[in-house]
Amino acid sequence: xVSSSTHTLTLISPPDDVNTVHALLETVWxxxxxxxxxxxxxxxxxxxxxxxxxxRHADTGCGVTCGLRLEVSEDRIxxxxxxxxxxxxxxxxxxxxxxxxxxxxDVALAGVLATREMPDVLCESGRGMALIHALVxxxxxxxxxDVNHWHIVRTLRS
Amino acid sequence: xxxxxxxxxxxxxxxxxxxxxNMVTAPxxxxxxxxxxxxGQNRVAVDLSDVDFIDFSGLGALIGGLKATRQAxxxxxxxxxxxQVRLVLQLxxxxxxxxxxxxxxxxxxx
Numbered sequence: 511x512v513s514s515s516t517h518t519l520t521l522i523s524p525p526d527d528v529n530t531v532h533a534l535l536e537t538v539w540x541x542x543x544x545x546x547x548x549x550x551x552x553x554x555x556x557x558x559x560x561x562x563x564x565x566r567h568a569d570t571g572c573g574v575t576c577g578l579r580l581e582v583s584e585d586r587i588x589x590x591x592x593x594x595x596x597x598x599x600x601x602x603x604x605x606x607x608x609x610x611x612x613x614x615x616d617v618a619l620a621g622v623l624a625t626r627e628m629p630d631v632l633c634e635s636g637r638g639m640a641l642i643h644a645l646v647x648x649x650x651x652x653x654x655x656d657v658n659h660w661h662i663v664r665t666l667r668s
Numbered sequence: 669x670x671x672x673x674x675x676x677x678x679x680x681x682x683x684x685x686x687x688x689x690n691m692v693t694a695p696x697x698x699x700x701x702x703x704x705x706x707x708g709q710n711r712v713a714v715d716l717s718d719v720d721f722i723d724f725s726g727l728g729a730l731i732g733g734l735k736a737t738r739q740a741x742x743x744x745x746x747x748x749x750x751x752q753v754r755l756v757l758q759l760x761x762x763x764x765x766x767x768x769x770x771x772x773x774x775x776x777x778x
Contacts, residue, residue, distance in 0.1 A: 528690050532721065551752040558723050562691045641724060644759050 512584040515541045521576040523565050531561050531578065542582045545666060553587045553664045556645035560660055564593050584666075591660040671700050679742065681709035682772045686718040689726030697726070701733035701744065710742025715772035717748035722756055730766060747772035 519534045535554050539545065557580075565574060576593040642649055648663035672684040681704040689697065697714075704712050712733060716722075734744040747769045749757065757763050769775040 527692050528723070529688065529692060532688060532690075547751060548755070551755050554721070555723065555752065555756060558690065558721070562723060562725060566691065641756075641759060 512544050514581060514583040516582075517541075517580045519578040521561075521574075521578060523574050523576070527565065528558055528561050531558060534578065534580070538580055538582060542587075544584070545582065545587065549587070549664060549666050552645040553589070553662075556642045556662055556664070557589050557591075559642050560589075560591060560662065564591065564595055564658070564660070567596070586666060587664045589660075589662045591662075593658045593660075594656065595658060671696060673700060673704065675709065676713075676773070676776075678711075678776075679709050680711045680713065680776050681707075682713045682715055682775075684715040684718070684772070688721045689716075689719050689729070690721065690723045691725035694725040694729040697729040698732055701729075701736055705736050705740045705742070710737050710740040711776050712737050712742070712744045713769070713772040713775035714744065714746045715748060716746055716750070716753055717772075719750065719753060722749075722753045724756075727756060727760070727762065731762075734766065743776075745769055745775040747775050 515538070517534060517538050519530070521530050532554075535557070539550055542550075561576070561578075564576060574593050574595045576591055578592075579590045581588045639649075642662065646662045646664045648661065650659075650661040652659045670684075670686045672686075674682045674684070676682055683697070683700055683704070685693075685697065687693065701712055704710075714730065714733070719726075730744065730746065737744045744766075746766050748771060749768050754763075754768070757766060757768070
């Protein structure tokens with residue numbers, strides 16, 4: 511029987527960056543010997559991609575403060591990232607995917623999140639959401655009171 | 669993150685990277701490849717044997733380097749990626765574009 515472990519982090523950028531998230535993950539994996547390398551690599555890649563996108567696109571010049579909570583249980587890894595950055599439409603535009611901004615942002619995001627298509631192989635950017643989708647089983651987004659709430663879950667395969 | 673560039677002659681440069689290749693360090697890789705191409709070394713072998721982790725910023729830098737070297741008549745090849753790097757390459761069907769060689773020193777020979 512594997513007991514659950516929970517890890518939290520407050521990330522203030524600048525000066526924090528994605529390496530701060532990597533450092534937290536090192537402590538997470540140290541407590542989670544039952545997580546296979548494939549599950550570990552997959553979740554870490556998805557989380558770092560999410561954090562990178564938030565840090566890159568949500569900062570409107572005042573920096574970004576993120577709260578990160580990771581929970582590892584017997585059969586899944588659950589990550590919640592909350593940030594005070596800009597509305598997610600900036601992130602949507604950053605996906606290089608056409609987004610109809612005349613519709614509600616949550617509706618527009620739902621359309622993007624539902625898409626798993628990868629951009630052209632030689633495209634240097636714009637794969638973020640598609641990559642995260644391919645690596646986790648759940649990807650949810652809600653904006654509430656000027657805070658973006660991201661939630662990703664990977665079910666452990668082995 | 670450390671970058672070491674070795675001139676192998678015949679227009680070949682080996683770029684050895686140690687650490688994580690992410691949004692923090694990817695710009696440095698772009699600079700290193702651009703400098704190699706500018707110096708006439710348009711065949712670049714990127715040694716990933718000591719790269720612990722790569723994200724899409726890092727992959728973007730590799731793809732940018734691939735374009736830059738090919739535009740100069742050369743190529744960019746990667747060597748010795750770990751399991752995480754191979755996983756990401758597989759996810760985006762990049763393996764057929766960025767073929768992994770066993771060792772950087774032989775990426776353009778044999």
